[in-house]
Amino acid sequence: MNFEGLSEKxxxxxxxxxxxxxxxxxELEARRKIAQSHFTLASIAVVIIGIVIFAIxxxxxxxxxxxxxxxxxxxxxxxxxxxxxxxxxxxxxxxxCDHLEFVYSSGPRHNLLQKFENLSLVPDYNRENREDEIxxxxxxxDFWLQEAKLVQVSGSGKNRTSRTVFKGLLCHFDFHKNFKxxxxxxxxxTSFGNFFSGFTTVGERVRLEDPEFxxxxxxxxxxxxxxxxLLTPGFMQRVLDLLRLSQIKHxxxxxxxxxxxxxxxxxxxxxxxxxFNLNEPEYVQNIINDIALVFDVVKTLNLTQVTKI
Amino acid sequence: MRLIKLxxxxxxxxxxxxxxxxxxxxxxPNILTIAKKFMEHEDAVLTKVTQMRSISASDYDKNNxxxxxxxxxxxxxxxxxMMNLFAVAENYPDLKSQETMVRAQETYEEVEGHISAARRxxxxxxxxxxxxxxxxxxxxxxNMIGIRAMPFFEIxxxxxxxxxxxxxx
Numbered sequence: 441m442n443f444e445g446l447s448e449k450x451x452x453x454x455x456x457x458x459x460x461x462x463x464x465x466x467e468l469e470a471r472r473k474i475a476q477s478h479f480t481l482a483s484i485a486v487v488i489i490g491i492v493i494f495a496i497x498x499x500x501x502x503x504x505x506x507x508x509x510x511x512x513x514x515x516x517x518x519x520x521x522x523x524x525x526x527x528x529x530x531x532x533x534x535x536x537c538d539h540l541e542f543v544y545s546s547g548p549r550h551n552l553l554q555k556f557e558n559l560s561l562v563p564d565y566n567r568e569n570r571e572d573e574i575x576x577x578x579x580x581x582d583f584w585l586q587e588a589k590l591v592q593v594s595g596s597g598k599n600r601t602s603r604t605v606f607k608g609l610l611c612h613f614d615f616h617k618n619f620k621x622x623x624x625x626x627x628x629x630t631s632f633g634n635f636f637s638g639f640t641t642v643g644e645r646v647r648l649e650d651p652e653f654x655x656x657x658x659x660x661x662x663x664x665x666x667x668x669x670l671l672t673p674g675f676m677q678r679v680l681d682l683l684r685l686s687q688i689k690h691x692x693x694x695x696x697x698x699x700x701x702x703x704x705x706x707x708x709x710x711x712x713x714x715x716f717n718l719n720e721p722e723y724v725q726n727i728i729n730d731i732a733l734v735f736d737v738v739k740t741l742n743l744t745q746v747t748k749i
Numbered sequence: 750m751r752l753i754k755l756x757x758x759x760x761x762x763x764x765x766x767x768x769x770x771x772x773x774x775x776x777x778p779n780i781l782t783i784a785k786k787f788m789e790h791e792d793a794v795l796t797k798v799t800q801m802r803s804i805s806a807s808d809y810d811k812n813n814x815x816x817x818x819x820x821x822x823x824x825x826x827x828x829x830x831m832m833n834l835f836a837v838a839e840n841y842p843d844l845k846s847q848e849t850m851v852r853a854q855e856t857y858e859e860v861e862g863h864i865s866a867a868r869r870x871x872x873x874x875x876x877x878x879x880x881x882x883x884x885x886x887x888x889x890x891x892n893m894i895g896i897r898a899m900p901f902f903e904i905x906x907x908x909x910x911x912x913x914x915x916x917x918x
Contacts, residue, residue: 617862649873663872664762665769665863665870668866
């Protein structure tokens, strides 16, 4: 395994992985396997016991009791698997961040969700889960990011439904140009959707020259000239390039308070290492790849450029 | 009425360009003052900038497309003269290392960025107005009430490349 391609700063981490982390992850993987097998066996047992009860009692099957008891057992055992996975993540992610001189927190230290709401970068929601906050400086660009899952629950009782309306990263970066107003780039929802979303967005619609960009985004701004000063043809192209990164499904962005805000929607769960076993090098590599997304954003958008163009 | 709204939009965009052009107009003397100390043998270059600055600041009638075109052309010429000045300045290492010149240059670059943004906004507004004035039936109404299309603020192909001031100083 070689992490040196990502950054020179990870050279030390490579050594740490070999000397300390590998052994720790082996141990966690052994625990995960045991917890996973307990969960699998319990699932089979719950099904078999259910069938037996059904065969014996026939007309008077206590469905509710079976579901509650079975559900509690499975939830308890499932939780044990999750706890081991979280332990593994907390053994890896903070150390990687340390090597990169980033600040990591497993829980949310700052609540900027309201800011993203005010900028209309996330849809309406009434339940939220945020974790894995990382901040730091990357080639002179200060950044902050947090993983978030937003859910809209509607109805009550039997009609209660929940829908995930956003899953991905909320982040902001320092921007190299001075600006005073607010400029927001929202996903293009077609004419009908744009008509309604336009009411909730700050400023006036900005029509830009790039047809591909116009096709993907609806831009609103409190200052038409400033919006074009920020969204130069080059920058618009770079935002489109960003959409081509495999981890990104949708992007909504805003310029406000001297910062560049982005809500990056992605189907994947970040910083969990994918489906690999905890003792496989790919597990750690996957977590590093997720952090590398920040490098990709800064590089693709050329946020470090000093020419201010 | 849509035509009036579009014309007012284009006039407003033109005013926004003028705000940015005024910033450049005010900045040019500072750059000239510094440059003169080092570029004694470049009278032609410096004089050209002074002349174009003076012409570009002339009054004009915003409702007259021909005068607007002349005004925009004069400002294009000023930009060209400034680009030429920075190119020639390359031959003067002492000037390149002047802290005040570097700062002035950075400010100039920032102003050019704003001019470019204002130009794009203006061209967008002018494009909408032009379509309304030239396409029937609104073209007939425009003829009746005397609304005319306004000129685009175009830049030469050579100037389309972003201004990289750091390359000059």
